[in-house]
Amino acid sequence: MNQRSDPPTGDSPTEKLLDGLHNLISAAGERTASILNDRIGTVANRLTDYAGAGDGAGKTAAATGAQKLKEGGSPVNAALNAGLAGGREQLHRTFGRDHQDHQKKHRTTRVTDIIESIDVGVPVRVAYDQWTQFEDFPSFMKKVEGVEQESDERLTWQAKVFWSRRKWDSTILEQVPDERIVWRSHGDKGSVDGTVSFHEVTPDLTRILVVLEYHPRGLLERTGNLWRAQGRRVRLELKRFVRHVMTETLLRPDQVQGWRGEIRNSQVVQDDDAARRQERAEAECADASAPDQSADNPSQ
Known part of the structure; x- marks a missing residue:
């Protein structure tokens, strides 16, 4: 049979609170006093054990239990709150920054995939x-x-999100003329990474394919993400482009x-002037190698 431990005595705040409760118990009936005394003794032992642990978890638990007693809570609830507080503190101490980093990563890795395409009647x-x-x-x-192009591969964007404005920077990772543009971006309230590619359907019809990864961070962005507002916005902007x-x-x-240059791995491997010179040289070479139609037709 477990023996009941008497509550501690002394000058600590916890001990003073427990002494006050003992005085109240003495004025109650004998049966009630016995039951409550058992519970208070258990609480006292637990709070003493928590405080005696010597670490942050024990001190947090003891302080929480004492506060609950002071606020008029029952001894059982005081012990329960002490245990929960100590457990949270111990969890924090055990996992430390790794636990916080995991939670932060979990919160920031929600990605919305947006895939849209549209045709435009030009080459x-x-x-x-x-x-x-x-x-x-x-x-x-x-x-x-607003869009400010700081260099061939770096841009700063400003857009309107509901009634607020957002700003972010983007870096072009790859750009191949008439084929594709790939970029990554960074912003305090969210970012958009993506690819836009251009596909010939007919000589006078082009299909534009846009694939985006949207990373919402701000409150407005997360709210809009629930409504899938970003996908609708992309569709509307593509229609305006067409x-x-x-x-x-x-x-x-x-x-x-x-811009006819080329970018690979975020580096300009061929600028616009060099690309245009190459295009002119290739056109001249093609013209020179073309068969002379007038020589085959004596009537001309």
């Missing part, structure tokens, strides 16, 4: 060249408010000076 080169004019985006896209190409670019295709 691949025209569609690609217009897309590379990033600083023109705010003129025809609703949510994009409308701009078909109403503006198509009328003046030669005036669209796209």
